[in-house]
Amino acid sequence: MTTRPVAPHLDDIDRTLLHLLQEDADRSHTVLAASVGLSAAGVHKRLKNLRQNGYVKKVTALLDRSKLGLDLMCFLKATFRSNLQPENLADLQRCIRELPEILECYTVTGTSDAILKVAVSDHVALRDFLRRLSASQQAIERVETCIVLEEFKEGTELPLGFVAGPV
Template sequence: MQKSENNLDPADVKILNILQEDGRITNAALSANVGVSPSPMLERVKKLEKNGYIRKYVALIAPEKVGKGTIVFVTVSLAMHQLAALDNFTEAIRELPEVLECYHISGEADFLLKIAVSGIESYRDFVVNKLTPIAGIDRIRTAFVLDTVKHSTKILVDD
C-alpha cells in the first residue's frame, strides 16, 4: 500500500475516518469496513494510538441536556504580550471548567474562548468572578451563539 504525505496508508486513513464517526465500533466491524482481518486491525489501531494520531475516545454530550446550553464565544485582548503575561493567562484559563476551548490567535484579539454556561446570568457570574480577575486582561468581547449551523469534531483525513 502506498503511504500518503501524512505517513498513512489508505487503510489507516479509512480507519481514522471511520473511528471519528463511531468511536465505539467493534474491532470486527471496523475490520470488515476496512478490509483488514481483526488481528492486524487491532494492531493498526494500537499503532495509531501510540503514534498520537488518536488522542483519546470520548462521548460527545449535548450541552443543553446537562444545563449548559448557552454557548458563548469570547475574544480576549491582553494589555501586555510578554511571555509571562501569556503564561499567566493560559494557566488561569486551563483551570476554568466553563471554558471548552481556548485558542491563541492573531488579529485584533489575543485569545478566542468557547464557553458553555447555563444562561446569561451564569455567563455574567463567570465574567465577573472568574474571567476579569485574571491579571493582564485589557478587553473582553462577547458573542452569544443564536443557532449552531454546523458542529463537527471530525477532521477529514485524506489519503
C-alpha cells in the same frame, strides 16, 4: 527553528480507520475490521500504531450540552494587556485550567489575542463566569463576548478526504 518529527505514512486503510473512528469511536474492532477488510487483530495493531504515533490523541464521548442545561454557547475575544508576552500566556493557561466553562482556547492573529469557547447555562451564569474570569487573571485587558444564536455545524471530525496520498 522547530521542525515537526517525521511520522510514518498513512495508507488508505489507516485513513479509513481514522474516518470511522471520528464517526463513531464506539465501534468494535470486529466491526472496523469488516469495514476495512482486515482481521480484528490487524485493526487492533493499526489502531495501536496510530495512537503511538500521535494520530489519535484521545477517545472521548461527545455530550449533548442542552440536555445537560448548558444552553448558552459563547465565544470570547480577549485582548491582553501586553500582547503575547510569556507571562500572559502562563496566566491564561492557569486560568483555563481553573475555569471548566472554557471548552477551547486559542491564541490568534488579528485584533484579538485569544479566542475562548465557553459553555454556560444562561445569562446569569455567563455574568458570573465573566466576573470569575476577570478576578482569576491579570493578563486579559478586554473581553468581547459573542453569544451564539444558532448552530449550523458543530463537530470534531477532521477532513481526512483532503489528506492526499501518504502523509
